[in-house]
Amino acid sequence: MKRIAIVDGFSSGKYIAQELHNRGCELIHISSSPDLDEYYYQNFNSEIYSQSIIHKNMRETLNFIRDFNSEYVIPGTESGVSLADIINHELQLPYRNHIEMASSRRNKYDMGEAVRSAGLNAAKQIKVSNWQDALIWLRNGRFPIVLKPLESAGSDGVFICHHEDEAYAAFQQILNKKNKLNLINKEILLQEFLEGIEYVVNLVFFKGASLVTEVVKYHKRKLESGNIVYDIDEIIDATDPAFQELVGYTQKVCASLGIENGPVHAEVMLTPNGPFLVEIAARSDGILRPEVSDATTGLGQLAATVLSITEPDSFLALTKKPFYQLKKFSFNVCLISPQSGIFESSKIISLAKSLPSFVKIELYVPSGHKVYETKDVFSQPGTIYLASADKSRLWADYQLIREQERERIYFVQMDNTDRPLS
DSSP: OOEEEEESOOTTHHHHHHHHHHTTOEEEEEESOTTOOGGGGTTOOGGGEEEEEEOOOHHHHHHHHHHHTOSEEEESSGGGHHHHHHHHHHHTOTTOOOGGGTGGGTOHHHHHHHHHHTTOOOOOEEEESSHHHHHHHHHTSOSOEEEEESSOOTTTTOEEESSHHHHHHHHHHHTTOBOTTSOBOOSEEEEEOOOSEEEEEEEEEETTEEEEEEEEEEEEEEOTTSBEEEEEEEEOOTTSTTHHHHHHHHHHHHHHTTOOSEEEEEEEEEETTEEEEEEEESSOOTTOOHHHHHHHTSSOHHHHHHHHHHOHHHHHHHTTSOOOOOSSEEEEEEOOOSSOEEBOOHHHHHHHHHSTTEEEEEESSOTTSEEOOOOSGGGOOEEEEEEESOHHHHHHHHHHHHHHHHTTTTBOOBOTTSOBOO
16 A cells, blocks of 8 residues: 655645545645635545645654655645655655756746756746836837746736736736735746647656646637636647647656656647747646546546556556547636626536536536636636537537526526525
8 A cells, every 4th residue: 555645635636636545545635835725625525635734844744744654745736846846855755856946847937947948949038026127128029928927826817918008017916916826926927928829738757757648729718807718628639730749849848847757737839930838837737637538538647647656667668659549529618707796506517418528517616606707717617528529519519608608607697686586
C-alpha cells in the first residue's frame, strides 16, 4: 500500500485522489493556506484521507509528512504547486522537479524568461509595479496587449487591451488586489498579444519520460468588460496538423523549466511563427473529468498520473510507443452567466441530459444561491461535458445550450417586486 500526501486536493486533483484511494493507497491531505477561496472546496471529499492539516509553518508540515512516511507528495491544483515543490525537495521524494526552477513554474514572468533563455519562442513581456513603467513599455510596443497577475489561476485577472485607456483600467483592477490563489498582485505582467489559435497540451512525466494525454483547442470569448472567459474546450486528434508541433514544443518547454515528474498543463498559442507558450502549470488540468477521458482518449491525464504512481513500469512502457488516439470528439461547454441573479438548476440539468452528446453536467452554484455575471473561470456557474463521434452533433448541442442560456434558463424568474414567481 502506497502512502501519498496531496497538497490542495481540489479541482481535478480530487479525481486523482479518489482513484488513488480506490487503488488502495493511503492518503493524507495538506491545505496550503487557511484562507483558500471556498471555490476550491466544492465537492471535496475529506473521507478518503486518513489525516488532514492546514499548512501554517514548514516544520510542522514536514513532520506531519515524515510521521506518515509518505512516499509521494503531489499538488491537486495550482494553489498547492509551490508548497509541494518545497516539500518534495526538502524530503528528496521521487516525484520531485528541479527546485532551482520552482519560481519559473509559478511566476509567469520568470516562466517566460526561462523559456526564452532555452532558445524557444517566448512572448515579449515586462513586469511592472507602477503605471509609468507600464506606459513607457506600451508606447514602445503596439496594441493589443495582455495584462495579468504574475501568479494566478484560470483566467483570473486576465485582460486583453486595445488602447491605453483599456490598459489603465485593467491595471487598476489587478494591482494590489487579492487573486483567487490568495496572493496580493504586487506586480503585473504585460505581454504582447499573440495572434493565433490557443491550445492545451497535457502531459504526465515520470523520471523524465512523458506521455501525451490530451491536446485541446480553446475557444474563448471576450466579454464587454474586457475579461476573457472560456467558451469551449475541444479535444483534437493526433492526426491534426498542429499536434506534433505543439507536443514537441511543450516537451522542450518542460525541460527548460526542470519538470521531470508529475502532470503538466500547458497553454500554447500556435501562431504563424510557430508555437509560443502562454503559460504552464505543474499540475493536472482543472477541467478534466474521468468520464470524458474514458470516452475520448481512454486514458486521460488523471488516470495516467495515478498509473505513474501505482504502476510505474506500465506507465513507462506506454511512453515508449505512440499511444494517443481519439475515440470520440468532445466539447467541454463552460456556462457563461449573462448577468447576476438567483440560480435554479433543474431546467439546465434537464436540458443537458436531453442532449444526444451529453456525458456529464457539473454545477458550481447550488439552487437558491446567487450566481454572478461571469467575468472569469471562478464565476462560471458550471460546465456541460459533451462527446460524440459526430462533431456536427456537438456544435448543434452547443448552440442549443447558448440559446437557452440567453433565455435565462438557470435563473429564478422574478416578478416586478423582486419576489420569486410561484
